[in-house]
Amino acid sequence: MLRKILIANRGEIAVRIIRACAEMGIRSVAIYTEADRYSLHVKKADESYCIGQEPLNGYLNIHALVDLAISRGCDAIHPGYGFLSENAKFAEACKERNIVFIGPDPEVILKMGDKTQARHAMTAAGLPVTPGSEGNLDDVDEALTVAEAVGYPIMLKATSGGGGRGIRRCDNAQELTHNYDRVISEATKAFGSAEVFLEKCIVNPKHIEVQVLADKHGHAIHLYERDCSIQRRNQKLIEIAPSPQLDEAQRQYIGGLAVMAAKAVGYSNAGTVEFLLDDTGRFYFMEMNTRVQVEHTITESITGVDIIEEQIRIAAGLELRHTQDEITKRGYSIQLRINAEDPKNNFLPSFGKITRYYAPGGPGVRTDTAIYTGYVVPPYFDSMLAKVIVSAATWHDTIKRAERALRDIGLFGIKTTIPYYLQILSHPEFQQADFNTGFVEKHPELINYSNKPRPEVLASVLSSVIASHTGL
Numbered sequence: 118m119l120r121k122i123l124i125a126n127r128g129e130i131a132v133r134i135i136r137a138c139a140e141m142g143i144r145s146v147a148i149y150t151e152a153d154r155y156s157l158h159v160k161k162a163d164e165s166y167c168i169g170q171e172p173l174n175g176y177l178n179i180h181a182l183v184d185l186a187i188s189r190g191c192d193a194i195h196p197g198y199g200f201l202s203e204n205a206k207f208a209e210a211c212k213e214r215n216i217v218f219i220g221p222d223p224e225v226i227l228k229m230g231d232k233t234q235a236r237h238a239m240t241a242a243g244l245p246v247t248p249g250s251e252g253n254l255d256d257v258d259e260a261l262t263v264a265e266a267v268g269y270p271i272m273l274k275a276t277s278g279g280g281g282r283g284i285r286r287c288d289n290a291q292e293l294t295h296n297y298d299r300v301i302s303e304a305t306k307a308f309g310s311a312e313v314f315l316e317k318c319i320v321n322p323k324h325i326e327v328q329v330l331a332d333k334h335g336h337a338i339h340l341y342e343r344d345c346s347i348q349r350r351n352q353k354l355i356e357i358a359p360s361p362q363l364d365e366a367q368r369q370y371i372g373g374l375a376v377m378a379a380k381a382v383g384y385s386n387a388g389t390v391e392f393l394l395d396d397t398g399r400f401y402f403m404e405m406n407t408r409v410q411v412e413h414t415i416t417e418s419i420t421g422v423d424i425i426e427e428q429i430r431i432a433a434g435l436e437l438r439h440t441q442d443e444i445t446k447r448g449y450s451i452q453l454r455i456n457a458e459d460p461k462n463n464f465l466p467s468f469g470k471i472t473r474y475y476a477p478g479g480p481g482v483r484t485d486t487a488i489y490t491g492y493v494v495p496p497y498f499d500s501m502l503a504k505v506i507v508s509a510a511t512w513h514d515t516i517k518r519a520e521r522a523l524r525d526i527g528l529f530g531i532k533t534t535i536p537y538y539l540q541i542l543s544h545p546e547f548q549q550a551d552f553n554t555g556f557v558e559k560h561p562e563l564i565n566y567s568n569k570p571r572p573e574v575l576a577s578v579l580s581s582v583i584a585s586h587t588g589l
């Protein structure tokens with residue numbers, strides 16, 4: 118088993134990995150840049166090292182990270198999500214220096230991280246893939262020709278994109294011409310690659326993804342699906358496991374496809390196969406994420422499998438502990454991404470000091486976060502502050518629990534997406550489990566909720582004012 122792991126990440130996912138290490142008796146090493154000096158992951162790890170003044174660069178410095186891991190006696194690196202997690206060069210650099218990279222082999226990352234190569238590999242493996250360009254597009258003329266053949270609307274996408282960025286829908290030739298250079302420049306800036314491709318736009322699809330686990334001994338299983346259809350601008354806001362919009366036959370079908378996909382590319386470790394489901398009931402492969410996902414939590418809740426622990430065990434060369442038959446699920450789980458954004462102001466990022474934070478609790482509630490009272494949210498990173506994960510036996514009970522948990526939180530000093538989520542949870546279409554990726558855009562009225570503070574919020578503010586004056 119591994120003895121000491123360097124966590125090449127920050128924030129809640131670094132804390133999540135530190136917790137898994139602690140439970141497994143593995144020492145954890147955190148890294149931070151100056152902007153993160155007071156971050157929770159720095160305090161929680163067994164050891165912490167500053168890796169730069171500039172806020173972001175240190176988290177992306179492959180050689181400095183591998184050097185640090187070696188000099189501190191680490192035998193593995195966990196990359197988390199974002200940053201270097203899907204960087205094949207990082208995985209390669211680890212391999213060359215005999216550090217275990219907690220993820221799949223560099224060749225697999227390279228293949229699946231490139232969306233056009235992944236489309237090829239999945240077509241070859243027999244998965245249904247959205248119609249689109251053979252490979253990357255050479256120029257706008259080629260784009261126009263392919264789009265004509267595929268039929269509008271189309272999606273123009275950055276080949277190495279992620280995090281919902283570098284994607285534009287184009288409804289006609291004019292829009293495609295207009296967007297072409299924009300997507301290229303977005304892709305270059307965000308992902309350091311100018312490559313783009315296009316595929317048919319599935320209008321108002323459901324986003325259904327399957328969690329897979331595969332070991333280095335040829336075993337692969339799935340842990341059921343997640344429904345991530347509640348999105349804004351192609352970015353996930355609320356995730357649900359299992360999807361309340363699938364029947365059992367559909368569930369078995371995509372679970373099987375995902376395992377087939379993992380086996381076809383020689384996958385090992387945790388991964389996610391993302392599909393779009395159209396309104397005629399057809400599934401299309403969209404992409405594979407070769408890392409742990411933000412929403413792995415809800416799968417943990419319904420299956421009882423600790424995905425980070427499994428990642429570590431698989432990377433250490435152990436065999437999967439479960440066969441497919443042994444994986445069962447129970448009830449539903451919802452994750453709400455609490456972002457530091459002002460929904461009423463076009464989701465403008467909100468930074469600054471968290472003057473008071475009280476985590477929600479009670480049965481079936483889990484909070485993964487790196488915030489605490491007095492923490493100052495820096496402006497340099499992702500706006501996700503916390504993940505509130507609730508689970509219960511039925512869909513109805515899970516929604517009720519989510520509402521209760523959101524009202525239970527105390528989070529003051531900055532604006533968050535909490536009030537907006539309360540609106541979504543109370544919407545009949547959400548409650549009847551009838552929604553797709555167009556939900557947020559279809560319901561702009563949910564953003565214009567009343568600003569009137571709830572009585573319990575008033576009481577809480579009042580008590581903190583009294584406390585700060587009386588010292589009680």
Ligand code: ADP
Binds near residue numbers: 198411
């Ligand atoms: P998930 O796919 O796990 O649901 P997101 O798509 O929200 O999660 O991405 C999680 C984080 O990783 C975000 O901070 C996002 O910006 C970042 N990220 C994802 N893919 C990439 C990529 N290809 N390049 C850079 N950052 C990425």
Ligand code: ADP
Binds near residue numbers: 272278320352391
């Ligand atoms: P990322 O790597 O940024 O996660 P994805 O390829 O997974 O990018 O797409 C992100 C989101 O964009 C999807 O969840 C979906 O809502 C939307 N999307 C992507 N491709 C299509 C498509 N062909 N048709 C309709 N929606 C799409």
Ligand code: MG
Binds near residue numbers: 391404
């Ligand atoms: Mg995706």
